[in-house]
Amino acid sequence: MSGARLVVGPFNRVEGDLEVTLDLADGHVAAARVNSTLYRGFERMLEGRDPRDALTITPRICGICSISQSAAAARALGSAMGLQPTPDGAAMAALIHAVENVADHLTHFHLFFMPDFARPDYAGRAWHTRAIARFTALEGSAMRGAITARAELLHVMGLLAGKWPHTLAIQPGGVTRAPGLREKLRLQATLRAFRRWLEDSLFGGSLEEFSAMPDSHALMRWGRGEVGLFLEIAADLGLASLGKGAGRYMSFGAYPIETGPIFARGLWDGSPGPLQTAAITEDLSHAWMLGPTTHPAQGRTEPDEDMRDTAYSWCKAPRLGGQPVEVGAIARQVVDGHPLARSLAQEGGVLARVAGRLLEIARTQEVMERLVAGITPGARFMAQGVMPRDGTGEGLVEAARGALGHWLRIESGKIAGYQIIAPTTWNFSPRDAAGVPGPLETALVGVPAEDGATLAVQHVVRSFDPCMVCTVH
Amino acid sequence: MTTMLWLQTSGCGGCTMSLLCAENPGLPDLLADAGIRLLWHPALSVETGAEARSLLERIERGETHLDILCVEGAIARGPKGTGRYQMLSGTGRSLMDWVASLAPLATHVVAVGSCAAFGGVTAAGGNPSDAVGLQYDGTHPGGLLPAGWRAKGGLPVINVAGCPTHPGWVTETLMMLAAGEVLPLDGYQRPRFYADHLVHHGCPKNEFYEYKASARELSQMGCMMENLGCIGTQAVGDCNTRPWNGEGSCTKGGYPCINCTAPEFEDPRHAFTETPKIAGIPVGLPTDMPKAWFMALASLSKAATPDRLGRNAVADHIVVPPTLRKPK
Numbered sequence: 158m159s160g161a162r163l164v165v166g167p168f169n170r171v172e173g174d175l176e177v178t179l180d181l182a183d184g185h186v187a188a189a190r191v192n193s194t195l196y197r198g199f200e201r202m203l204e205g206r207d208p209r210d211a212l213t214i215t216p217r218i219c220g221i222c223s224i225s226q227s228a229a230a231a232r233a234l235g236s237a238m239g240l241q242p243t244p245d246g247a248a249m250a251a252l253i254h255a256v257e258n259v260a261d262h263l264t265h266f267h268l269f270f271m272p273d274f275a276r277p278d279y280a281g282r283a284w285h286t287r288a289i290a291r292f293t294a295l296e297g298s299a300m301r302g303a304i305t306a307r308a309e310l311l312h313v314m315g316l317l318a319g320k321w322p323h324t325l326a327i328q329p330g331g332v333t334r335a336p337g338l339r340e341k342l343r344l345q346a347t348l349r350a351f352r353r354w355l356e357d358s359l360f361g362g363s364l365e366e367f368s369a370m371p372d373s374h375a376l377m378r379w380g381r382g383e384v385g386l387f388l389e390i391a392a393d394l395g396l397a398s399l400g401k402g403a404g405r406y407m408s409f410g411a412y413p414i415e416t417g418p419i420f421a422r423g424l425w426d427g428s429p430g431p432l433q434t435a436a437i438t439e440d441l442s443h444a445w446m447l448g449p450t451t452h453p454a455q456g457r458t459e460p461d462e463d464m465r466d467t468a469y470s471w472c473k474a475p476r477l478g479g480q481p482v483e484v485g486a487i488a489r490q491v492v493d494g495h496p497l498a499r500s501l502a503q504e505g506g507v508l509a510r511v512a513g514r515l516l517e518i519a520r521t522q523e524v525m526e527r528l529v530a531g532i533t534p535g536a537r538f539m540a541q542g543v544m545p546r547d548g549t550g551e552g553l554v555e556a557a558r559g560a561l562g563h564w565l566r567i568e569s570g571k572i573a574g575y576q577i578i579a580p581t582t583w584n585f586s587p588r589d590a591a592g593v594p595g596p597l598e599t600a601l602v603g604v605p606a607e608d609g610a611t612l613a614v615q616h617v618v619r620s621f622d623p624c625m626v627c628t629v630h
Numbered sequence: 631m632t633t634m635l636w637l638q639t640s641g642c643g644g645c646t647m648s649l650l651c652a653e654n655p656g657l658p659d660l661l662a663d664a665g666i667r668l669l670w671h672p673a674l675s676v677e678t679g680a681e682a683r684s685l686l687e688r689i690e691r692g693e694t695h696l697d698i699l700c701v702e703g704a705i706a707r708g709p710k711g712t713g714r715y716q717m718l719s720g721t722g723r724s725l726m727d728w729v730a731s732l733a734p735l736a737t738h739v740v741a742v743g744s745c746a747a748f749g750g751v752t753a754a755g756g757n758p759s760d761a762v763g764l765q766y767d768g769t770h771p772g773g774l775l776p777a778g779w780r781a782k783g784g785l786p787v788i789n790v791a792g793c794p795t796h797p798g799w800v801t802e803t804l805m806m807l808a809a810g811e812v813l814p815l816d817g818y819q820r821p822r823f824y825a826d827h828l829v830h831h832g833c834p835k836n837e838f839y840e841y842k843a844s845a846r847e848l849s850q851m852g853c854m855m856e857n858l859g860c861i862g863t864q865a866v867g868d869c870n871t872r873p874w875n876g877e878g879s880c881t882k883g884g885y886p887c888i889n890c891t892a893p894e895f896e897d898p899r900h901a902f903t904e905t906p907k908i909a910g911i912p913v914g915l916p917t918d919m920p921k922a923w924f925m926a927l928a929s930l931s932k933a934a935t936p937d938r939l940g941r942n943a944v945a946d947h948i949v950v951p952p953t954l955r956k957p958k
Binding site for chain 2: 294328
């Protein structure tokens with residue numbers, strides 16, 4: 158089927174609303190347009206409010222990245238206040254944030270990504286009966302086990318953050334709940350149980366052994382646990398070269414503690430480079446938004462109520478130095494310099510994105526254990542500060558899905574401007590004024606879609622783990 | 631077998647994320663054991679694109695029986711009344727249109743979360759997307775569906791309000807409906823099994839409350855009613871007697887209850903974490919408390935605050951333990 162157009166939607170097992178329009182030629186995707194179909198207007202809701210209200214409102218942008226939004230808002234307010242969290246408060250905020258990111262990676266792998274391999278389309282493949290038993294939606298044994306393990310891991314939230322999602326525990330000066338010795342030991346018990354599940358079920362082996370692998374050749378020989386099943390499928394279906402990105406990765410640096418971010422900040426474009434966030438702009442040429450291209454500190458959110466024909470998404474198009482960048486776990490691990498991640502990035506397709514997340518689960522378990530071991534009962538977990546009547550702030554964090562930024566302007570004690578660029582705003586950006594497509598739109602070009610079959614397209618889209626409610630917000 | 635369809639309208643998806651925290655048993659087993667068959671859920675089901683469209687069309691044509699319709703999120707009516715701020719992708723139709731079409735076909739309609747119930751945070755701050763709840767616009771009866779509307783089963787929209795909802799509130803509502811039990815609702819159509827309780831019940835700060843030993847800053851242990859915006863004495867919910875995520879709740883986490891089960895909680899007209907005061911006196915009374923008595927008791931109990939409570943109230947951990955008494 159040559160020259161056909163295919164609209165894929167509702168596109169489920171992604172967080173939120175997504176529509177993908179594909180131009181097909183000779184059984185492959187010739188061009189893709191990504192439409193974020195939900196606009197709520199959070200940036201407008203914040204205008205005129207007390208700046209502290211951002212800590213209540215912005216987490217509710219997203220039920221899956223809620224802590225990430227909290228952390229970015231707390232950092233943005235802190236930067237306006239000239240306030241740093243206490244070292245122990247920063248460590249607890251990092252722990253809470255790491256737990257959410259790991260829980261999100263689990264949700265993605267077991268609930269969103271793997272069920273596609275249990276589809277009848279793959280009947281006859283050597284691994285298919287195992288995929289059915291373990292990953293059939295809402296029934297598979299691995300999926301059900303992961304839901305239980307995730308719920309138990311999130312007991313960390315009950316203890317430190319009151320509840321999940323939507324907590325007010327993370328504040329500019331630290332956290333509202335000071336853990337004592339009892340809490341420390343309870344957290345250790347929860348994390349030990351979680352490690353046991355990871356090593357017994359998901360990885361089928363030691364996390365340290367997994368994260369010590371030097372390259373993708375070693376990875377493909379892992380052969381154990383649910384990870385082994387995924388790698389077997391990936392090798393059979395050629396997922397390494399499916400949906401390749403442009404290889405330009407950005408990370409704002411994850412989990413800032415006293416000594417700096419635990420996973421490094423930076424840019425990777427085949428080699429490491431410095432990250433100049435002043436070079437970030439948002440282009441509105443193909444978004445149903447009105448206004449010029451600007452840095453988010455000067456940005457506005459003015460929806461085009463007429464939804465002009467030359468635009469096709471509510472999502473703005475963020476660019477770094479005029480170029481799109483890919484963000485997420487693989488970007489974070491590449492920027493941090495992990496050899497396995499850098500090896501995977503040489504192809505940068507579906508395998509790299511999913512394996513990047515698995516690598517990060519293994520590495521983050523060690524991070525969480527270290528943060529809990531460092532809890533000192535009686536330490537100061539929160540510093541107090543004063544909100545200025547006028548000021549600006551920037552909060553840059555790493556959500557599960559990648560770089561998240563909040564830019565805030567305070568005038569006469571109220572929020573005068575608030576702009577947010579979420580990870581999927583970067584990854585699922587529409588075209589810019591120069592016609593340059595966003596990272597997903599680029600990754601979809603050339604993907605097989607014979608006779609309108611969209612399974613390969615779905616693998617590519619879900620490999621990014623999009624969060625559409627964050628994207629437009 | 632009870633059939634259930636779940637749609638995510640204009641919201642954050644957090645009530646589904648919270649629902650996945652259901653324990654003993656986990657969500658898939660709980661639904662299966664209650665005899666609930668999930669026809670489709672945007673985050674959990676396998677069907678995408680054309681498969682999902684044909685499934686929705688079969689329900690709309692009445693070919694697939696629908697017992698329970700769950701809607702998570704507010705209904706976006708903008709821009710200009712078109713509903714195009716949220717299109718159901720691939721269908722060329724708004725979610726507003728889909729929900730209006732499917733609601734009359736279901737035996738029961740459940741609004742999951744405060745957005746679906748009342749508009750919630752999606753309708754905050756001037757309501758940029760002109761969002762409403764299924765059967766309420768904030769505190770006003772009538773939303774997407776009119777005030778007198780009833781589902782085929784005879785009930786109005788069941789408002790499982792909360793931001794997010796507790797997984798137990800949702801699963802127990804669904805189990806009651808699937809079992810054919812009577813589900814009593816309160817004045818805002820919330821299930822009474824959790825809405826007849828106050829967040830204050832079982833709050834770990836109760837003793838501080840009794841003596842008006844107040845926290846001045848977040849992270850301090852004292853009662854948060856006087857200074858930090860806590861309205862747990864007015865908010866419905868069994869949050870402190872039914873723990874969240876193991877052993878949590880907002881007040882156990884050291885931050886105030888913001889009354890997220892109530893309509894219009896999103897716009898309190900003051901900062902969420904600061905109690906509004908008139909001439910130094912906090913505004914707002916505990917539910918069912920006569921004002922004069924509250925003022926009298928508060929000033930009396932404040933004068934009687936034990937030293938232990940006064941000091942612990944402004945610390946972030948217990949600095950003065952209770953005095954030991956010998957048994958008689």
